[in-house]
Amino acid sequence: MSGSQANRKKVLESIRTTLGANAPDKWREANVRHRLVTHPSGTIPARSLGNREAGLALFSGMLASQGAEVTRVRDPEGVVKAIAAYLAKHELPSELRLSEEPVLVTLPWLLAPKLTQTYGEPSASDAIGLSRAIAGVAETGTLFLVSGAGNPTSLNFLPETHIVMVDEGDIVGCYEEAWGRLRALYGEGTLPRTVNWISGPSRTADIEQTIISGAHGPKRLFVVILDERSP
Amino acid sequence: MTEVLTAGAPLVGLFVTCLVDLIRPSIGFAAIKLLEDAGARVEAPLAQTCCGQPAFNSGDRADAQAIARQVVDVFEGFDYVVAPSGSCAGMLKLHYPKLLADDPAYAERAKALAEKSFELTRFLVDVLYVEGVDATYAARVTYHESCSSLRETGSSWAARRLLQSIRGIDLVELPDSEACCGFGGTFSVKYSGISSAIGEAKARTIAATEASCVVSCDLGCLMQIAGKLSRDGKKVQARHIAELLANMIEAAPIGGERI
Amino acid sequence: MTALASDFKANAAKALADAELQRALLNVKRGFVQKRVDAKARLPEFDTLRDEARAIKLHTLSHLDLYLDYFERKVADSGGQVHFAPTAADAREIILKLCRDADAKLVTKGKSMVSEEIGLNACLEEAGIEAVETDLGEYIAQMRNEAPSHLIAPIIHLNKETIAEDFRRSHEGLAADRTLGSAADLVAEARAVLRQKFLAADVGITGANLLIAETGTSVVVTNEGNADLTQTLPKMHIVIASIEKLVPTLEDACTILRLLARSATGQEITTYTTFATGPRREGDADGPSAYHVVLLDSGRSEMLGGSFNDMLSCIRCGACLNHCPVYATIGGHAYGSLYVGPMGAVLTPALVGIDHARDLPNASSLCGRCEDVCPVRIPLPSMLRAWRERDFARGNPKFREKTALKLWAYAAKRPRLYHALSGAAVKLLALLAGRSGKLSWLPFAGAWTRNRDLPAPEGETFHQLYAKRTQE
Numbered sequence: 001m002s003g004s005q006a007n008r009k010k011v012l013e014s015i016r017t018t019l020g021a022n023a024p025d026k027w028r029e030a031n032v033r034h035r036l037v038t039h040p041s042g043t044i045p046a047r048s049l050g051n052r053e054a055g056l057a058l059f060s061g062m063l064a065s066q067g068a069e070v071t072r073v074r075d076p077e078g079v080v081k082a083i084a085a086y087l088a089k090h091e092l093p094s095e096l097r098l099s100e101e102p103v104l105v106t107l108p109w110l111l112a113p114k115l116t117q118t119y120g121e122p123s124a125s126d127a128i129g130l131s132r133a134i135a136g137v138a139e140t141g142t143l144f145l146v147s148g149a150g151n152p153t154s155l156n157f158l159p160e161t162h163i164v165m166v167d168e169g170d171i172v173g174c175y176e177e178a179w180g181r182l183r184a185l186y187g188e189g190t191l192p193r194t195v196n197w198i199s200g201p202s203r204t205a206d207i208e209q210t211i212i213s214g215a216h217g218p219k220r221l222f223v224v225i226l227d228e229r230s231p
Numbered sequence: 232m233t234e235v236l237t238a239g240a241p242l243v244g245l246f247v248t249c250l251v252d253l254i255r256p257s258i259g260f261a262a263i264k265l266l267e268d269a270g271a272r273v274e275a276p277l278a279q280t281c282c283g284q285p286a287f288n289s290g291d292r293a294d295a296q297a298i299a300r301q302v303v304d305v306f307e308g309f310d311y312v313v314a315p316s317g318s319c320a321g322m323l324k325l326h327y328p329k330l331l332a333d334d335p336a337y338a339e340r341a342k343a344l345a346e347k348s349f350e351l352t353r354f355l356v357d358v359l360y361v362e363g364v365d366a367t368y369a370a371r372v373t374y375h376e377s378c379s380s381l382r383e384t385g386s387s388w389a390a391r392r393l394l395q396s397i398r399g400i401d402l403v404e405l406p407d408s409e410a411c412c413g414f415g416g417t418f419s420v421k422y423s424g425i426s427s428a429i430g431e432a433k434a435r436t437i438a439a440t441e442a443s444c445v446v447s448c449d450l451g452c453l454m455q456i457a458g459k460l461s462r463d464g465k466k467v468q469a470r471h472i473a474e475l476l477a478n479m480i481e482a483a484p485i486g487g488e489r490i
Numbered sequence: 491m492t493a494l495a496s497d498f499k500a501n502a503a504k505a506l507a508d509a510e511l512q513r514a515l516l517n518v519k520r521g522f523v524q525k526r527v528d529a530k531a532r533l534p535e536f537d538t539l540r541d542e543a544r545a546i547k548l549h550t551l552s553h554l555d556l557y558l559d560y561f562e563r564k565v566a567d568s569g570g571q572v573h574f575a576p577t578a579a580d581a582r583e584i585i586l587k588l589c590r591d592a593d594a595k596l597v598t599k600g601k602s603m604v605s606e607e608i609g610l611n612a613c614l615e616e617a618g619i620e621a622v623e624t625d626l627g628e629y630i631a632q633m634r635n636e637a638p639s640h641l642i643a644p645i646i647h648l649n650k651e652t653i654a655e656d657f658r659r660s661h662e663g664l665a666a667d668r669t670l671g672s673a674a675d676l677v678a679e680a681r682a683v684l685r686q687k688f689l690a691a692d693v694g695i696t697g698a699n700l701l702i703a704e705t706g707t708s709v710v711v712t713n714e715g716n717a718d719l720t721q722t723l724p725k726m727h728i729v730i731a732s733i734e735k736l737v738p739t740l741e742d743a744c745t746i747l748r749l750l751a752r753s754a755t756g757q758e759i760t761t762y763t764t765f766a767t768g769p770r771r772e773g774d775a776d777g778p779s780a781y782h783v784v785l786l787d788s789g790r791s792e793m794l795g796g797s798f799n800d801m802l803s804c805i806r807c808g809a810c811l812n813h814c815p816v817y818a819t820i821g822g823h824a825y826g827s828l829y830v831g832p833m834g835a836v837l838t839p840a841l842v843g844i845d846h847a848r849d850l851p852n853a854s855s856l857c858g859r860c861e862d863v864c865p866v867r868i869p870l871p872s873m874l875r876a877w878r879e880r881d882f883a884r885g886n887p888k889f890r891e892k893t894a895l896k897l898w899a900y901a902a903k904r905p906r907l908y909h910a911l912s913g914a915a916v917k918l919l920a921l922l923a924g925r926s927g928k929l930s931w932l933p934f935a936g937a938w939t940r941n942r943d944l945p946a947p948e949g950e951t952f953h954q955l956y957a958k959r960t961q962e
Contacts, residue, residue: 004584008562008574011733014791015555032556035549035738036704042542042745045535062758100775121776124689140759152775153722157715175744189564191705193770193777194722197763202715205755206627206643207673208650209517215626215677216684217715217762247952249902253916254945256952275956277909280902286895288856288875290882294899301903378857409862411815415855420937421891422499422853424506427941428819429855458942461928486928486945 036189041176048139048174055138055173060225062141066200067213068221072168074231076107079224083163084112086222087128092161097126100150104132104165121152122159129159129218133198134185135178136171136225140199143223144178147194156196162218164198168227241358244309245275246302246323246348248282248316250450255485258450261477262315262351268477269359271311278305282314282322287330288416296334299327303340311358312348315473317380317448318416320350325383350380350448351473356389362396366478369399373442374472375433375456376408377449386448393476394446400475403440410436414455427459434459437467444484446472457486493637493826495838498849501824511821514647518640522812525756526863532758539748544866546742547803551794557703557736558785564706568768570781578608581786585610585695585728586617588782592726594619594692600710600717601625601644602697603806604786605730606637606828607841610695621695622687624716626680633660639822641808641830642754647821650676684716694720694778698731699806700746701783704739707767708783711750711760718764727766727778732786734802746805749865753807789841797876801836803866810860810870816853825850832860836873844877848886851877913951920949 001009016022047058060070071082087094094115098104109117122129131151135144143164147153156162172178175197186192202217213219243266251258259275266273283298302323306312314320324345331341355361374394380386394402413419413429420426434456437445445460445467447453457469468484483489493501505511530536550557562572575581589597597619599605611632614621623632627644631637633656638644645653654670661683669675696717700709708729710717721727737743751757770777793802811817811831822830827838827847835850844851851874860870881887887895901908923929923946930943938944 004573007576007580010576011574011785011787011791012555012558014576014787015558015733015794018791018794018796019552019555020795021555028553029556031549032553032560032738036560039704039739039741041741042546043535043538045533045748066758066761124685142759142763147770147774147777149773150775153718154776157718157722175747176741179740179744189705190568191707191765191767193766193768193774193781195765195767196718197759197765198761199759199763200761203713203761204626204677205713206625206630206645207653207676209521209643209646210673212674212677214681215714215716216624216681216688216719252952253912254947256948256950256955259952259956275952277953277957278905280905280908283902286899286902288878289887289891289895290875290878290880291895291899292879292882294895294903297903298899378855378859382858382862409859411855411857411859413815413855415857418853418855420935422502423937423940424503425816425819425853426855428506429815430942432815432819454945455942457945458928458938461943461945462930462941482948483927486943488927489925 044174044176045139050173055171056168056225059136059138059141059171062138063200063223066141067203068200068223070223070225072225072227075228076226077111079165079226080107080109080111082224083130084115086163090220093127095126096128096130097122097155097159098130099132099152099155101132104130122155124158126159128161128163129155130163130165131155133164133166134170135181136166137173137175137178138171139174142175143198145196145198146192148192153194153196156198157217160214160218161220161222162201163222163224165224165226168225168229171225240270240272241310243271243273243311243313244306245273246282246306246312246314246319247275247279248314248319248450249280250454251315254454255450255471257479257482258315258471258473261471261473261479262313264477264479265351265355265364265473266313268365269355269361271359276305282319284318284322285417287322287326292330296330299330299341300337303327303337303344307340307344310347311354312344313351313354314348315351315448315471316450317350317377317384317386318451320348321379321383323348350384350386352390352393352448353384353386356392361393364393364396364476366476367398368475368480370444371401371403371440371442372444372446372475373403373405373437373440374408375405375412375437375445375447375452377447377452378411380448381409390448390472394472397475403442405440406436412452412455414451416451419455426455430455430459434463434465438465442467444468444470446470446475448472453485457484461486493823495826495842495847495850497826498824498853501826502820502853505820505824510649511647514649515818515821518646518812519818522755526753526809526812529752529756529758533752536752539745540865540867543746543749544803546737546745547866548800550737551734551799551802554733554736554794557738558733561701561703561706561736564703565768565783568706570706570768570783573782573784575784575786578786578788581608581730581784582610582613584784585730586613588726588728589614589619589693590617592693592780596687596691597621597693597695598687598691598720598724599623600694600696600712600720601628602695602730603828604697604732605695607788608786610730622684624684624688624720625712626677626714629680629684630656637823637828639830641806641811647823688719688723691720691724693726693728694724695728695730696721698729698735699750700743701731701736702740702743703736705767707765709743709763709765711747711763713761715762718762721764721766722777725778726780726782727769729783730786731783732788732790734790750805750807753809753863753865793840798836798840798873800868801833801840801873803868804833804837805866807865809863809865813859813863815855815857832870836870836877839877844880844884845886848881852881909951909953913954916947916951917949919947
């Protein structure tokens with residue numbers, strides 16, 4: 001038996017011995033299988049169970065209170081204009097690093113000719129990152145971003161300013177709903193390399209309990225909600 | 232002392248507690264007055280000494296069990312057992328059943344005792360339906376919530392209810408009332424530096440309320456608090472809640488100068 | 491780590507006399523306590539979730555072998571590898587080999603109590619591998635060669651002037667006259683210095699707040715984002731976690747995550763909560779090409795099903811520390827252990843033996859506030875008592891203590907003797923105190939009278955007076 005197999009045996013046997021579970025027990029196994037397969041939810045907070053408008057308001061409100069700037073636009077043109085306006089307002093560079101998500105790549109960038117776009121994994125010097133969230137959770141103003149071909153995770157952390165686009169239709173009430181969508185997308189029991197829950201810009205309170213932004217991750221988080229529902 | 236027997240009046244065994252017995256018996260008599268005024272008959276059996284906490288909290292399970300059995304023997308004949316102390320009542324209510332769970336001769340009896348054991352203020356309000364007391368204390372008073380009366384006997388509401396009924400009382404909430412005073416029984420001497428430091432914080436909070444008197448359900452806490460206030464030269468008096476409720480405030484406060 | 495649990499009394503005395511520490515500890519009391527109250531008020535379902543979280547944890551613990559087995563398979567399915575480590579030495583060996591195989595010169599680390607428990611950094615340094623803590627508090631503690639003093643706020647005991655001095659001493663190549671006056675200045679400098687490390691690291695090692703069996707996932711929560719840069723940029727990601735971190739499903743993780751930040755800092759959720767599953771997939775834009783999870787036992791399996799089983803439910807939020815009157819007066823270092831406060835007082839003896847840590851469970855007033863605030867309702871006071879029973883059974887208490895207890899118990903079991911002795915004793919004490927009603931000094935009572943007056947007895951016992959009254 002290899003060292004690692006011996007270690008494995010040692011730990012699992014120690015557990016089984018202490019629990020008195022050395023003989024195979026089909027009820028124990030059924031218990032485990034059942035929970036894994038049915039993955040029951042616990043109590044969902046009432047605040048997550050509101051209607052669409054309430055959810056949207058909660059999502060924006062929570063993100064704002066957690067230090068992000070949030071805006072809602074009606075169309076892809078609005079997304080580009082909002083980004084340009086945000087960068088101008090904060091006197092930030094106009095060089096954007098985007099993930100290669102088609103919905104970002106195909107935005108009407110010509111409407112903001114001063115902005116330039118590069119794609120993929122950011123370098124250490126990229127100041128502005130733009131990603132797309134696969135979902136948003138109203139409960140705590142949390143964005144779900146996933147790794148993938150074209151979605152570098154480092155884009156969410158390296159640049160000093162992080163801009164995230166999320167579709168209004170992808171904003172759900174609670175975390176469990178978002179997981180449901182990921183299960184539908186990736187299959188049961190399967191996740192991509194990284195799922196990031198992001199709920200604000202980076203911060204630390206380690207020094208005298210004073211809150212400072214931009215500890216290691218982005219100093220600024222700007223969230224653009226694309227709401228294409230007809231008014 | 233004349234005794235008027237009321238048919239059907241519950242017979243209460245007073246669990247005096249060792250601190251009340253040794254340090255401040257007037258609390259015991261205040262408790263008797265409150266219980267009798269509320270319609271109970273009260274007896275304080277001689278064969279009681281202590282609830283066994285010192286042994287229990289020191290890990291001496293054997294002695295704790297022996298004392299618990301003794302208490303069960305002495306008190307099981309009463310309709311109720313009432314202690315002017317959250318920690319002692321908590322011992323009987325919560326810990327005795329677990330302590331004696333493996334003793335076939337006492338397991339059920341301990342459970343039965345637990346069900347009829349109460350801290351004084353909780354008993355007065357929840358069992359004897361006392362809504363108010365006939366007492367006067369026209370001064371600012373603050374209430375220290377002993378950890379056991381808060382977390383073990385659930386006496387918070389009852390204690391405050393009764394205090395509020397005192398004529399003339401100016402009852403102010405003690406900030407951070409859920410914080411421990413640092414007594415902890417034997418902890419107060421085994422780790423006296425830490426215990427004192429915790430008591431210091433509590434004494435400061437009490438003094439800051441500008442109350443002239445601090446009350447509590449537990450004499451242990453009051454000894455710690457009074458001892459700290461006195462050493463720090465603060466003028467706040469300390470009394471047991473029973474003394475104020477029974478209008479028995481002639482005696483010197485805890486640790487205070489004899490009158 | 492320099493302090494030992496067996497030096498508790500001396501360390502506690504030092505802590506009580508340390509004015510700067512005492513000032514810093516006020517932050518703990520004022521800040522975290524109120525923040526938790528506010529967070530709880532904003533979530534009406536809080537207490538229900540606590541019950542559910544407790545049930546999830548206890549269920550997982552009683553089926554831990556099965557869930558670990560399933561977790562291992564899922565990690566393998568996604569291209570990662572699980573390594574079981576029965577002891578700390580095994581864990582070090584495994585991680586060292588992985589780092590050597592990756593030809594690592596520089597390792598960045600996300601915050602991990604378990605990695606400190608096994609002494610990982612020293613092991614790596616000895617092997618010529620530079621290991622850099624990236625959580626700001628841990629980074630500063632590492633710089634000072636100190637242990638963290640709080641579960642989630644590692645340097646709560648330090649002020650910014652001290653930290654500025656440390657930075658000037660340790661950060662080479664920067665202008666000597668640069669401003670480091672504010673917390674913002676310090677954070678900015680740390681960010682710049684550590685960024686270089688993040689980018690150059692060969693291996694990133696993180697802990698895990700949770701492991702999820704359903705998907706073979708490790709979960710890390712931070713506000714800084716340091717763990718994300720640690721686990722995304724290097725070519726290898728190693729997770730070191732103890733076996734009890736496992737929960738069955740994504741939904742179970744959600745229940746616990748709803749409680750973790752609220753109980754710890756009063757936040758609704760941490761800024762970053764990251765779920766890592768396996769290495770990068772084919773076609774991914776970035777991510778490590780190797781993902782390893784090292785599962786540490788080191789005494790946990792022996793706690794299962796016994797008196798301390800529930801301690802394994804701990805989600806390391808620090809709420810018990812924040813509400814503990816003992817911690818509030820002595821801080822973390824006095825415990826001489828990696829795990830401090832009430833949870834440390836229960837866990838440390840389980841890991842190092844009661845003989846080496848007996849003061850920890852004994853130095854408590856058993857106020858019970860810790861159990862009140864624990865998100866998974868661990869019955870901490872009962873477990874402290876259980877340790878005291880073992881301590882007593884092993885004959886550890888000092889002779890004086892044991893004798894005093896024995897004498898008292900002897901009398902307490904004999905009411906007539908007790909009443910006679912106590913009657914005499916209180917008469918004497920009352921006489922000694924005289925009119926003052928208190929004693930500021932008494933032989934053998936120094937432990938009390940050193941810092942407090944002792945209220946004097948009334949002079950007769952209750953039973954003496956009661957006997958007189960009932961005779962009337």
